[in-house]
Amino acid sequence: MNLSKSRYTRGVQCPKMLWLETHRPELFDPSVMNESVLAAGNEVGDLAMGYYGAFVEAPFLEEAGGFAAMAELTERLVAAAVLALARAGVSVPWDAWPFDETQARVATDALAAQAAGADPLAAVAAQAGCPVICEATFAADGDLCMADILRIEPDGVRLVEVKSSTHVRDVYLHDMAFQRWVLVACGYRVLETSLMHVDGSYVRAGALDLAGLFAVEDRTEEVLALAAGVGERAALLKAVADAPEEPALVAPGREGGRAPHDIGPHCTSPYPCGFKAWCWRDVPRPGVFDLAGWQARRRFRLYDAGVATFADVAAEPSLRLGALPARQVEAWETGAEVLADAPVLRRFLDGLWYPLAFLDFETFQQAVPPFDGLRPYEQVPSQFSLHIYEGPDAPLLHREFLADAGADPRRALAEALVAAVPEGACVLAYNMSFEKAVILGLAEAFPDLAERLEAIRAAVRDLMTPFKAGACYAAAQGGSVSIKAVLPALFPGNPELDYHRLPGVANGSEAMAAFADLASLDADEAASVRAGLLAYCRLDTLAMVRLWERLGELAGE
Known part of the structure; x- marks a missing residue:
């Protein structure tokens, strides 16, 4: 299996998820997909492109060469942007790039030819030289990522990930670390990795103010720390996904050292898993996961200790259930x-x-x-x-x-x-x-x-x-x-x-x-x-x- 940034972050959440989507995709429950969240992400992403001013958006080329063609177009756009800086009198250290000045000229000339002709990419090619590239695609050894915003500097690139959330989540940093890893593997120098997200304190007054709507946070230090382990983790995830048998992971504390399925808080966090019903098919019901108001950590602590069913709960008089969970167990015991x-x-x-x-x-x-x-x-x-x-x-x-x-x-x-x-x-x-x-x-x-x-x-x-x-x-x-x-x-x-x-x-x-x-x-x-x-x-x-x-x-x- 080759990894994308979405596959990688799903694997960080649960490696078994990758195996199931590879070998048993029919088990996926699409109801976990929140269409309103996806729509918000698209709207925010489109607006964010204009945050730094003029930009060129690399199109999705599904029917014109796919990701390989998209990666090639991105490399040309980056090369053209660097050459434009050099032609404007900016000192460019060419050894910082995976191409030299001659190759950058060739890429720029190729884009100019596209812009002058009837090429479907003429409109994109006409913007060659722009230092802000959106939806830039990079591929290394089959692994790929699409960078939301790429800012071209004379000696490297600044990577900007855009999220529609109003706060930073750990999963975003893993996403950014994978992107950095791919870009470095492609030969690019990543100067900075930032997260652009919606600023929840912004109050609209008249025309939309992108500088107020978005907050940009430099997360380079945290991303660098995570990126150091991306290669090893990526290899592990590929091995899990390509394995012929469904993985069964050890769950600490379970009798015999193994749970019926490798379930845990990761089944719902940071995102709900579409394969949860499959992995939870043998979990006793009603049981600790049905008790109202309990935190996930408490539920799993008991489950891993063998307290799974309402009968198990009723047999533990030291448990402080709370009013509503006590009612649940009482109704189960009495049949009321x-x-x-x-x-x-x-x-x-x-x-x-x-x-x-x-x-x-x-x-x-x-x-x-x-x-x-x-x-x-x-x-x-x-x-x-x-x-x-x-x-x-x-x-x-x-x-x-x-x-x-x-x-x-x-x-x-x-x-x-x-x-x-x-x-x-x-x-x-x-x-x-x-x-x-x-x-x-x-x-x-x-x-x-x-x-x-x-x-x-x-x-x-x-x-x-x-x-x-x-x-x-x-x-x-x-x-x-x-x-x-x-x-x-x-x-x-x-x-x-x-x-x-x-x-x-x-x-x-x-x-x-x-x-x-x-x-x-x-x-x-x-x-x-x-x-x-x-x-x-x-x-x-x-x-x-x-x-x-x-x-x-x-x-x-």
């Missing part, structure tokens, strides 16, 4: 479908009052803030649903708002919200920290509405509280207190509360993507998507109503 602590539920319900409003927001977020006053990845509310009981015997009312696409929705939504929520109402949300954060953001953005919005925010109570505390637990919800887990567990087979029966939008991620796409749809498509968004958000608050009613029944009210 629903466990409830009526006094605790009554205390929770007694803390609510009428009018009682059930509130849910839908939001979208973008790496590049689309409107003034927004930061990267800031949650922008675009929709809300509100079910209301004005009194104990009053009918259930519903109010909703869905913004128009293409414009900043916050002002219109804030005005609709203050008009829809009854004065003095108790506002129920499920996982209230999210709703409270959205309302706070609106209050900060619109001071004239702040007093009313702050009053609404102060009245928010969390319907998730009794579920997190284990005061109401349904065995079918497993270790999750998400409304998508709790609802079908308490109302199995209820078509009124079935998200899978909704038209078009069935979860929050789909709702976020659907709203983002609205502006690009024709009228009929947009109307259909809007109907789906309204139905989805409406069900979120109706679900809360039914859960509140169910808590009342379990509390004996």
Whole structure:
């Protein structure tokens, strides 16, 4: 197997992943691919190209020679850029490059001929001599990388890796170390290795400011330390990937020195693995990995010590489970479908009052803030649903708002919200920290509405509280207190509360993507998507109503 930077970083996460994608690709679960993250990466990458001013982008030549042709084009573009510096009077130490001045002239002349003719690469060739090259391809002994941004200096190159994240992760440094290793193997002198990422503190004000949107950090020292071991690790990864048998790695502490499969925290970090279901196929369920709220390290520490099943957990009286995990084990031991602590539920319900409003927001977020006053990845509310009981015997009312696409929705939504929520109402949300954060953001953005919005925010109570505390637990919800887990567990087979029966939008991620796409749809498509968004958000608050009613029944009210 030859390595790319993505294959290499996957191998750093788990060598077995490379073997499986080579020999058993049909086992891969594509649902681990986050399309919104990929889209954000593409948008950020395109913008980052212009950070240093003029640039030339080396195209992807899938049908015109593939990576070999791309690497050859990159070498010509680099040579032309170095020669342009020399012709501008800059002193160039030619021994710092894998080509001499004569070869650089030949490369430059070849690009000039392409630019003058009908060559498909004429537009690229016409930019020859530019000292900033994007998507530059390098190949050494079959291993290759594509550098996001390559800055040409007289005596070497500066490598810039671009990420859409707002912070630095270790995996990025491994990515950069592999790139440096390939470039050095190609004969290049790498002067600096930097990471360009989105600056989370940037606030848009008018035209997009690339210098504000991006932060650039010199990570040369850390990359150099990692690059020293890339060759050895690359050889190991290739050996694993090319082996005829699936690798079985030793797991410390397991009886007999070996786990059924070499599982660990790396199965989900730094990225979720698409082969997890295969490697975890013999892990007992229910077991320690189903217990709510536990950190991965604790789960694996017990698993490696032989405490795997709920029976194992129950046999360890010294374990401090916590309220919700204790409920899980109790339900397993007793076979109870629903466990409830009526006094605790009554205390929770007694803390609510009428009018009682059930509130849910839908939001979208973008790496590049689309409107003034927004930061990267800031949650922008675009929709809300509100079910209301004005009194104990009053009918259930519903109010909703869905913004128009293409414009900043916050002002219109804030005005609709203050008009829809009854004065003095108790506002129920499920996982209230999210709703409270959205309302706070609106209050900060619109001071004239702040007093009313702050009053609404102060009245928010969390319907998730009794579920997190284990005061109401349904065995079918497993270790999750998400409304998508709790609802079908308490109302199995209820078509009124079935998200899978909704038209078009069935979860929050789909709702976020659907709203983002609205502006690009024709009228009929947009109307259909809007109907789906309204139905989805409406069900979120109706679900809360039914859960509140169910808590009342379990509390004996």
